Amino acid sequence: xxxxxxxxxxxxxxxxxxxxxxxxxxxxxxxxxxxxxxxxxxxxxxxxxxxxxxxxxxx
Amino acid sequence: xxxxxxxxxxxxxxxxxxxxxxxxxxxxxxxxxxxxxxxxxxxxxxxxxxxxxxxxxxxxxxxxxxxxxxxxxxxxxxxxxxxxxxxxxxxxxxxxxxxxxxxxxxxxxxxxxxxxxxxxxxxxxxxxxxxxxxxxxxxxxxxxxxxxxxxxxxxxxxxxxxxxxxxxxxxxxxxxxxxxxxxxxxxxxxxxxxxxxxxxxxxxxxxxxxxxxxxxxxxxxxxxxxxxxxxxxxxxxxxxxxxxxxxxxxxxxxxxxxxxxxxxxxxxxxxxxxxxxxxxxxxxxxxxxxxxxxxxxxxxxxxxxxxxxxxxxxxxxxxxxxxxxxxxxxxxxxxxxxxxxxxxxxxxxxxxxxxxxxxxxxxxxxxxxxxxxxxxxxxxxxxxxxxxxxxxxxxxxxxxxxxxxxxxxxxxxxxxxxxxxxxxxxxxxxxxxxxxxxxxxxxxxxxxxxxxx
Numbered sequence: 001x002x003x004x005x006x007x008x009x010x011x012x013x014x015x016x017x018x019x020x021x022x023x024x025x026x027x028x029x030x031x032x033x034x035x036x037x038x039x040x041x042x043x044x045x046x047x048x049x050x051x052x053x054x055x056x057x058x059x
Numbered sequence: 060x061x062x063x064x065x066x067x068x069x070x071x072x073x074x075x076x077x078x079x080x081x082x083x084x085x086x087x088x089x090x091x092x093x094x095x096x097x098x099x100x101x102x103x104x105x106x107x108x109x110x111x112x113x114x115x116x117x118x119x120x121x122x123x124x125x126x127x128x129x130x131x132x133x134x135x136x137x138x139x140x141x142x143x144x145x146x147x148x149x150x151x152x153x154x155x156x157x158x159x160x161x162x163x164x165x166x167x168x169x170x171x172x173x174x175x176x177x178x179x180x181x182x183x184x185x186x187x188x189x190x191x192x193x194x195x196x197x198x199x200x201x202x203x204x205x206x207x208x209x210x211x212x213x214x215x216x217x218x219x220x221x222x223x224x225x226x227x228x229x230x231x232x233x234x235x236x237x238x239x240x241x242x243x244x245x246x247x248x249x250x251x252x253x254x255x256x257x258x259x260x261x262x263x264x265x266x267x268x269x270x271x272x273x274x275x276x277x278x279x280x281x282x283x284x285x286x287x288x289x290x291x292x293x294x295x296x297x298x299x300x301x302x303x304x305x306x307x308x309x310x311x312x313x314x315x316x317x318x319x320x321x322x323x324x325x326x327x328x329x330x331x332x333x334x335x336x337x338x339x340x341x342x343x344x345x346x347x348x349x350x351x352x353x354x355x356x357x358x359x360x361x362x363x364x365x366x367x368x369x370x371x372x373x374x375x376x377x378x379x380x381x382x383x384x385x386x387x388x389x390x391x392x393x394x395x396x397x398x399x400x401x402x403x404x405x406x407x408x409x410x411x412x413x414x415x416x417x418x419x420x421x422x423x424x425x426x427x428x429x430x431x432x433x434x435x436x437x438x439x440x441x442x443x444x445x446x447x448x449x450x451x452x453x454x455x456x457x458x459x460x461x462x463x464x465x466x467x468x469x470x471x472x473x474x475x476x477x478x479x480x481x482x483x484x485x486x487x488x489x490x491x492x493x494x495x496x497x498x499x500x501x502x503x504x505x506x507x508x509x510x511x512x
Contacts, residue, residue: 004123007123008120008123008124011116011119011120011123012116014112014115014116015112015113015115015116015132018108018109018112019109019112019113022105022106022109023102023105024100024101024102024105025101025102025105025106025108025109026101026106026142026205027099027100027101027102027142027146027198027202028100028101028198028199028202030202030203030206031142031202031205031206031209033206034205034206034207034209034210034213035206035209037209037210037213038135038209038210038212038213038216040213041212041213041214041216041219041220042131042132042135042212042213042216042219044216044219044222044223045128045216045217045218045219046120046124046128047219048218048219048221048222048228048231048232049123049124049128049218049232051228052228052229052232053123055228055229
């Protein structure tokens with residue numbers, strides 16, 4: 001995949017599918033909430049980088 | 060014996076008789092066993108699968124994003140792995156103790172093979188139950204610890220916070236990458252010039268400027284000599300300075316190198332451990348009773364680069380000394396100066412000078428669960444870029460230190476007596492063993508920002 005924005009989008013999609021919720025893995029609600037906030041924050045952060053790479057590629 | 064005594068003793072005997080009735084004793088022990096049936100929650104295998112997904116993503120992200128992005132993913136993987144290991148161990152211990160409790164319960168309700176109570180064996184039941192309570196308590200502490208690590212990592216997604224506030228993505232990415240770097244201090248802790256909260260506010264403040272001020276601010280950004288200068292300009296905007304002051308500030312810092320900017324616009328480097336000095340002068344308390352004052356000055360400087368510059372421009376030692384005297388007087392109107400600064404005075408000063416309401420809270424660190432949740436609040440505030448003054452002491456409150464950072468379960472503390480930032484394991488807060496690093500063992504009060512307002 002040569003388009004960096006597309007490559008980053010694919011990495012994010014794979015990671016997001018595997019990690020979106022921690023379900024009962026985290027055990028307690030306080031951990032689940034903190035995990036969900038972290039996962040959402042980094043989903044958005046990668047989205048910003050995708051936007052920047054896309055613009056650099058002339059999208 | 061009076062008749063009332065007779066009645067009381069009779070009641071007692073009857074109660075004891077009921078408790079020692081084999082049926083009652085068996086029921087009570089059954090209830091206890093039922094109450095501890097569920098192991099501490101969590102799924103180690105699922106946690107390890109999550110950790111692996113973060114690790115794989117970190118590898119894939121490395122060629123496409125700045126280093127801080129894969130680093131955060133790697134640290135998330137480590138936090139998940141640590142939690143998996145902790146949960147696995149707690150569940151193993153729970154299984155072991157439940158089996159021991161069953162055996163102890165059998166002994167306490169049987170004499171030989173006969174179903175008769177054996178009070179001499181009750182000690183063992185009580186011991187096993189206490190051990191199980193300790194396992195559950197440890198699982199709550201582990202939950203607090205890992206939740207703090209996740210909060211720390213969420214706070215590092217700074218570019219997204221900037222975009223959320225309204226900054227253009229390309230600008231947000233560049234601003235989020237600007238760090239304070241002072242020679243001699245490591246970079247193991249996140250020390251962006253702008254915290255996630257400040258980046259979000261920067262977008263909001265820019266959007267709220269009048270058209271004329273907005274145009275003026277964009278001109279300042281265009282005239283700036285570096286991205287670091289632009290980050291400091293945004294920090295000054297967030298601190299609430301009017302455009303005239305921002306224009307003067309921009310002129311003062313224009314084309315200065317990052318070494319000059321970091322040395323003059325902040326008083327400490329929150330990136331790691333070491334001696335904090337500015338312009339060859341230690342940033343520490345120089346009087347017996349100004350530990351709180353020194354923490355206040357640093358906290359305000361972390362929020363406002365113009366304030367920091369007002370001290371570092373010119374004769375820093377003299378200005379710093381004068382400011383310590385001024386702040387100490389201002390915060391101790393009704394409090395004897397010899398006792399240092401009161402927690403109320405600390406909270407009042409920070410509320411008035413940072414734009415964020417601060418409240419002080421007493422902490423009882425003899426209660427492990429209470430200190431664990433307070434620690435979570437402290438590190439959450441630090442993760443959002445707010446230093447947190449912490450009052451420590453022995454039998455009585457004695458000294459303020461400042462929590463300025465957090466990473467992987469460790470807390471970065473500025474200790475004003477030495478002027479050093481030191482790494483303190485979170486476990487030392489919980490156990491009341493802070494003495495080697497802060498001079499006193501116990502945490503007794505904290506001054507926390509109320510970021511919900």
